[in-house]
Amino acid sequence: MSRFLGIDTSCYTTSAAVYDSSRGLVGEERIVLSVNNGSRGLSQSNMVFQHTRNLPVILKRLSPLLTQLEAAGVSSFPRRRADSYMPAFLVGKGTAESLTAALHIPLYEFSHQENHALAAIRNYPDLWGRPFYMIHMSGGTQDVLSCSWSGDFMEISLLIKSKDITAGQFIDRIGVSLGLHFPCGRDLEKLAQSGDSSYFIPCSSVKGSFSFSGPETRVQRDILKGIYRSEDIARGVLAHIGNALEKELTGFPFEPGRPFIAVGGVMSNAYIRHRFMDICQKLNLLPCFADIAYSSDNATGNAFGAFMRYSHENIQCQ
Structure with a gap:
């Protein structure tokens, strides 16, 4: 031992x-x-x-x-x-x-x-030494990566990134404005479970990078208006992140059949995980996760x- x-x-x-x-x-x-x-x-x-x-x-x-x-x-x-x-x-x-x-x-x-x-x-220990894709979504990172190996060392190259703030920052900034404690991921997910789909945030028509700065500005403005329920806003934020994921990932020429690891605090969110699994199914990629407790x-x-x-x-x- x-x-x-x-x-x-x-x-x-x-x-x-x-x-x-x-x-x-x-x-x-x-x-x-x-x-x-x-x-x-x-x-x-x-x-x-x-x-x-x-x-x-x-x-x-x-x-x-x-x-x-x-x-x-x-x-x-x-x-x-x-x-x-x-x-x-x-x-x-x-x-x-x-x-x-x-x-x-x-x-x-x-x-x-x-x-x-x-x-x-x-x-998934069999992934050691095998090429895979990875998405890292957290408060400070919004990267889609291609990972290969040189012996026991990972060689990571960037495929897609955020051009402004990350999904984690989007969640935290809106969460704080809704009165949640930073970091806000867990509480915003819980709040969203009581929401409905009445609050919608459209995605940008531009492809090739993630962008959550514009959506954040819109949501902050709507919070100040006070006409939307907090739980509906929370659900709308998570739905928007899922839609942004689908737009960017389905628009990239991934190699079918490769494992696709999803990690980071945002990927501990059950709704985002399920959206990611659906996207991988469409792209013929194998979704792989850390346990929820070890995603953050x-x-x-x-x-x-x-x-x-x-x-x-x-x-x-x-």
């Missing part, structure tokens, strides 16, 4: 997880960063402060499982690109570097985006990735 630690310090969640070579995921802890009521985000310095405070608490909770560690994985940057940098990830990286140096075990660095992909691949920010992907990288390296050395 060997165990592998994963750490992720993203914009709004401090996370750690432990993966066991025999039993799979055996432990996972996270603390969502505190955001003041009415606020729509945090400064990087506040993120760093809260991660620095939270990470020892999380690791203490997991301490009974932190035996027989063979390696660790950590999110060191948002994307695996030279220009991809965010101070929040340095908290997790520094902790992981200190811990692995003290224990004399390997540290594997992943991007936050790769961590999300690996959280889904944990459910967490460290399970890094723990699993450390296990896979360590296992392959040691097989090659034998």
